Amino acid sequence: MDNERALISRASMEVATALVTGGVGAAVIWGAAEHDIGWGDSGPGSGYFPFRIGILIILASLTNLVLALRRRGFGNEVFVTNAQMRSVLAFGLPILGFVVLSLFLGLYVAAILYLAFVMIFQGGYRPLFAIGLAFAVAVAMRLIFPIWFKVPLLTGPIEALLGLY
Amino acid sequence: MANLDSLFHGFVVALTMQHVMLMMVGVLLGILVGVLPGLGAPNGVTLLLPLTYTMDPVGAIILLTSMYWGALFGGSTTSILFNIPGEPSSVATTFDGHPMAKQGRAIQALSFAFLSAGFGAMVGVIVTTLLSGWVTSFALQFSSPEFFAVYFLAFASFVGLSAAQPSKTIVSILLGFAFATVGMDTISGSLRLTFGFDELLRGISFLIVVIGLFGIGELLLTMEEGLKFEGVRAKVSLAGVLETLVRMPRYWVALIRGSLIGVWMGITPGGPTAASFMSYGLAKRFSRRREHFGTGEPEGIIAPEAADHGAGTAAMLPMLALGIPGSATAAVMMGGLMIWGLNPGPMLFIERPDFVWGLIASMYIGNVVAVILVLATVPLFASILRIPFAIIGPLIVVVCFIGAWTVGASKPDLWLALIFGIVGYVFKKLDYPIAPLVLALVLGDKAEDAFRQSMLMSQGSLNIFFSNPLVGTITTLAIILVTWPFWAGLMRRVHLLRIRQPKVIE
Amino acid sequence: MIPKVINAQRALGFAASAAMALVLGTAPAFAQAEWKPTKPVEFVGAAGAGGGTDIFARAVQLAIQNNKLIDQPILVSNKGGGSGAETFVYVKAAEGDGHKLAFGTSNLYTLPMVAKVAFKHTDFMPVAAMVFDEFILWTKGDAPYNDYKSFTTAAKAASGPFKMAGALSKDTDQTLTRLIEKDTGAKFVYIPFKSGGEASVQLTGGHVQSHVNNPSESVGHWKAGQLKALCVFSKERMAEGPKVTPTQSWHDIPTCKEQGAGIEAYQMPRTVALPPGTPQATVDFWAGVLKKVTETPEWKDYLTRTAQTGRFMAGSNLKAFIDEDEKRTRKVYEEEGWLVN
Numbered sequence A: 001m002d003n004e005r006a007l008i009s010r011a012s013m014e015v016a017t018a019l020v021t022g023g024v025g026a027a028v029i030w031g032a033a034e035h036d037i038g039w040g041d042s043g044p045g046s047g048y049f050p051f052r053i054g055i056l057i058i059l060a061s062l063t064n065l066v067l068a069l070r071r072r073g074f075g076n077e078v079f080v081t082n083a084q085m086r087s088v089l090a091f092g093l094p095i096l097g098f099v100v101l102s103l104f105l106g107l108y109v110a111a112i113l114y115l116a117f118v119m120i121f122q123g124g125y126r127p128l129f130a131i132g133l134a135f136a137v138a139v140a141m142r143l144i145f146p147i148w149f150k151v152p153l154l155t156g157p158i159e160a161l162l163g164l165y
Numbered sequence B: 001m002a003n004l005d006s007l008f009h010g011f012v013v014a015l016t017m018q019h020v021m022l023m024m025v026g027v028l029l030g031i032l033v034g035v036l037p038g039l040g041a042p043n044g045v046t047l048l049l050p051l052t053y054t055m056d057p058v059g060a061i062i063l064l065t066s067m068y069w070g071a072l073f074g075g076s077t078t079s080i081l082f083n084i085p086g087e088p089s090s091v092a093t094t095f096d097g098h099p100m101a102k103q104g105r106a107i108q109a110l111s112f113a114f115l116s117a118g119f120g121a122m123v124g125v126i127v128t129t130l131l132s133g134w135v136t137s138f139a140l141q142f143s144s145p146e147f148f149a150v151y152f153l154a155f156a157s158f159v160g161l162s163a164a165q166p167s168k169t170i171v172s173i174l175l176g177f178a179f180a181t182v183g184m185d186t187i188s189g190s191l192r193l194t195f196g197f198d199e200l201l202r203g204i205s206f207l208i209v210v211i212g213l214f215g216i217g218e219l220l221l222t223m224e225e226g227l228k229f230e231g232v233r234a235k236v237s238l239a240g241v242l243e244t245l246v247r248m249p250r251y252w253v254a255l256i257r258g259s260l261i262g263v264w265m266g267i268t269p270g271g272p273t274a275a276s277f278m279s280y281g282l283a284k285r286f287s288r289r290r291e292h293f294g295t296g297e298p299e300g301i302i303a304p305e306a307a308d309h310g311a312g313t314a315a316m317l318p319m320l321a322l323g324i325p326g327s328a329t330a331a332v333m334m335g336g337l338m339i340w341g342l343n344p345g346p347m348l349f350i351e352r353p354d355f356v357w358g359l360i361a362s363m364y365i366g367n368v369v370a371v372i373l374v375l376a377t378v379p380l381f382a383s384i385l386r387i388p389f390a391i392i393g394p395l396i397v398v399v400c401f402i403g404a405w406t407v408g409a410s411k412p413d414l415w416l417a418l419i420f421g422i423v424g425y426v427f428k429k430l431d432y433p434i435a436p437l438v439l440a441l442v443l444g445d446k447a448e449d450a451f452r453q454s455m456l457m458s459q460g461s462l463n464i465f466f467s468n469p470l471v472g473t474i475t476t477l478a479i480i481l482v483t484w485p486f487w488a489g490l491m492r493r494v495h496l497l498r499i500r501q502p503k504v505i506e
Numbered sequence C: 001m002i003p004k005v006i007n008a009q010r011a012l013g014f015a016a017s018a019a020m021a022l023v024l025g026t027a028p029a030f031a032q033a034e035w036k037p038t039k040p041v042e043f044v045g046a047a048g049a050g051g052g053t054d055i056f057a058r059a060v061q062l063a064i065q066n067n068k069l070i071d072q073p074i075l076v077s078n079k080g081g082g083s084g085a086e087t088f089v090y091v092k093a094a095e096g097d098g099h100k101l102a103f104g105t106s107n108l109y110t111l112p113m114v115a116k117v118a119f120k121h122t123d124f125m126p127v128a129a130m131v132f133d134e135f136i137l138w139t140k141g142d143a144p145y146n147d148y149k150s151f152t153t154a155a156k157a158a159s160g161p162f163k164m165a166g167a168l169s170k171d172t173d174q175t176l177t178r179l180i181e182k183d184t185g186a187k188f189v190y191i192p193f194k195s196g197g198e199a200s201v202q203l204t205g206g207h208v209q210s211h212v213n214n215p216s217e218s219v220g221h222w223k224a225g226q227l228k229a230l231c232v233f234s235k236e237r238m239a240e241g242p243k244v245t246p247t248q249s250w251h252d253i254p255t256c257k258e259q260g261a262g263i264e265a266y267q268m269p270r271t272v273a274l275p276p277g278t279p280q281a282t283v284d285f286w287a288g289v290l291k292k293v294t295e296t297p298e299w300k301d302y303l304t305r306t307a308q309t310g311r312f313m314a315g316s317n318l319k320a321f322i323d324e325d326e327k328r329t330r331k332v333y334e335e336e337g338w339l340v341n
Helices: A010-032 A048-071 A082-122 A127-148 A157-162 B002-014 B017-035 B040-052 B057-082 B088-102 B106-130 B132-140 B144-158 B166-180 B206-224 B238-267 B272-286 B298-314 B316-322 B328-339 B353-384 B389-408 B412-429 B435-458 B462-466 B469-482 B484-505 C002-024 C052-067 C081-093 C107-114 C148-157 C172-184 C196-204 C215-223 C280-293 C297-306 C315-336
Strands: A006-009 A078-081 C041-045 C074-078 C100-104 C125-134 C136-140 C162-167 C188-193 C227-232 C267-274 C309-314
Touching: A006 A010, A006 A082, A010 A048, A010 A078, A010 B166, A010 B412, A048 B166, A078 A082, A082 A127, A082 A157, A082 B206, A082 B389, A082 B412, A127 B389, B002 B057, B002 B106, B002 B353, B017 B040, B017 B057, B017 B353, B040 B057, B040 B328, B040 C052, B040 C074, B057 B088, B057 B106, B057 B298, B057 B328, B057 B353, B088 B106, B088 B206, B088 B272, B088 B298, B088 B435, B106 B132, B106 B238, B106 B298, B106 B353, B132 B238, B132 B316, B144 B272, B144 B435, B144 B462, B144 B469, B166 B435, B206 B389, B206 B412, B206 B435, B238 B272, B238 B298, B238 B316, B238 B353, B272 B298, B272 B435, B298 B316, B316 B328, B316 B353, B328 C052, B389 B412, B389 C081, B435 B462, B435 C188, B462 B469, B469 B484, C041 C052, C041 C081, C052 C074, C052 C100, C052 C125, C052 C215, C052 C267, C052 C280, C052 C297, C081 C100, C081 C107, C100 C107, C107 C315, C125 C215, C125 C280, C125 C315, C136 C148, C136 C196, C136 C215, C148 C172, C148 C227, C162 C172, C162 C196, C172 C188, C172 C315, C188 C196, C196 C215, C196 C227, C215 C227, C215 C297, C267 C280, C280 C309, C297 C309, C309 C315
Parallel strands: C041 C074, C041 C100, C162 C188
Antiparallel strands: A006 A078, C100 C267, C125 C267, C125 C309, C136 C227
């Protein structure tokens, strides 16, 4: 497998980004249109600025789109190669998993699982060390946030079972 | 000099063993909350507030302000080490601080930041002492048009700097402005761009955006170069701190300019965030080493840090004398004043001079204490970077999401942070500048409020921005700065013509 | 010297509370045994830090903490986003949880009228209204007006309209401004700021002609003579007390009604509410605690310092009051075209 091969070309990513930012612009216009977009006796209405910001975002995105399409000047410039993408996903997918787990199990449990997973399978640490460190982090989280600084963190069903808040 | 007399008296009040202990405790606690993006200065101060109910007001305010100084330093630490600014005002520190740390010069980066921050704060306190009467009456001249002009000036001095494709810079700025309008509109009292989501009621939080764009985005980018699961090899010793101290005077221009910008923005009161961006922008514009900015240039750390802390301290005085808090943290402290039975306002200076001057004196001592303590922690913090990435990387991720959760205790915020992380990664790879987005997000709604308040006052006439010498001067300055490339181009052309002219004649 | 003053105030508070206890008899016995907080309690203030709502929540916290009225620690946080809507959304989501209390004002029931938010005031279990904040008509210290009439007449006659600063939009300050306009025929340009404190500085700097701040929001500037209090929008004058400025105590400010205003009274309740579906026993527990709070010296201190009028309402009294005030406000909002729900 060719690791240096381009997975996504720079040009196509430029196009995709311009389309997304343009889409955000359209959403802003749509949201602003609910409000007064005019300039009355008392100055601009509440939709005046958002409406125009939305239009300008679309115009600037169009410029980016046209430049990306026309120039093709990025030529064969690469956005990510296979190897890079694999590294990014190897790091990014566990983060996604962490977020999803947090929503169901709370931040503590998710943090333990996530930290242990990354340290064991990607860092190559001994399971005992990794799990121990992960638990230590969870204990530190609990001490620092809810106990010392009285900032409650997201908890899940397991904490509820244990009677922790 | 009546002020110096009062100050001397203030030192007598502030310099007791108990107060110095409180300062040290406050600073250390502040550093702790500052380095954790989920806590931050406002949370820390909020938490300590109930403890102060039973203290004497001077001791209480010393504890809280020291914590604030400590947290500001802590915030710069995470900006430099992990590219995660804990407060809006330390965003500008990431631009050169983080690259420098990545090159293995974390010690120098941190020392530059702390020393210049301490210097800026000192300038702020000195100005406060000497001009206390004048500062308040000057601040009273500021109304909405002046506020708008100050924000405009801050913006004008920062944007137009990046080498990026102009249409990309524009998209970035506009996205920032668009995000800033989400939530309750102060002027009309209606909810904008929430699309029916309750989570968007309070607007898009600055902290979540920077955690994503800067923190997670940066991590993803780092990972691209393969899973370098090893730490940065950095020499860690106290000697590095001293070396930096010796090199410091070389950057006196950036240092003094930064401090003065900070003091000016603190008094006016444009605030520390506007000050740090403005100072960075001007330093870059007028530096001989312009092209090195963004790659770990010391001036790029010194300028924003001096301005940030200069503004933070200079803003304390208008806060006490006018009752206007300059930041979220200051607002919590003002709540404290009321609980202790003190009313912020001009009479505070007459009724409780012991309190006011004790506080001002404690700002001198507190900042010195803070700089010494924080410099002592530099080797400790710098050695964090030596921890293998397989451990510190995921830990940063966990801390980032804890931070995202604490903003509003809402689950969708976790997704938002992740999405901004991906946006940050893509934007960096495609050369969309991120800093203008953050500046627009932070200043956007304030600027819009000020603009629309002005329009209400003038019944829709833009002349209000030139209606008195003060606002007229600031607006004109801002317009000159925003059109600077045009003027620079014009001057160059005139210059060229002059050179060519003789040749034509020949 | 200074500690003595505080002590005197404390002593006064004790005396007052003792007197109050005599008048009211012992507090009614609530069924406290049935419910007790089992984890730290959250007081969520529906406005920014440092404002009136924040100080209200902290005063309650202080009184509970000093008198050990509950066993669990209390955290005060502020969720001021969306003019406080953030708080109500947050507390609404904690259905049935008696450990999260929303501290607000009349915004509990006025916000859902003017903003498209996903809650109604009837969603919540109101616990108590503890205190009523007054509204005073303020002008700059050196302004040539001395009462309601001379000020509104000048406003009517002015070539350019007078500017009235206030906190937030479509909230109490702007409502009162509209009421004054209707009463006198004068026209004001209302300029909303983020807080009453900001509005007060704008008036001190002479950038606007007036505002209708609560006493505590402007007391600092009043003391310094930078502001002048024309009249208070209440039925009776405020409580007697020591002089605040060299010449005036709060009691010396005439009521607007005395001066011929057609506005009977305009006051803002400070309210505490629990999430939807909270059991009645929990509501009763908190009503009992808050009632006890109003009898503490700390609370008396708070009332004196912020110049508010103490008036405790709970249970059916409170419900009736909210219904009535909601209806009255709705009428004003309808006329102004502010209603969205």
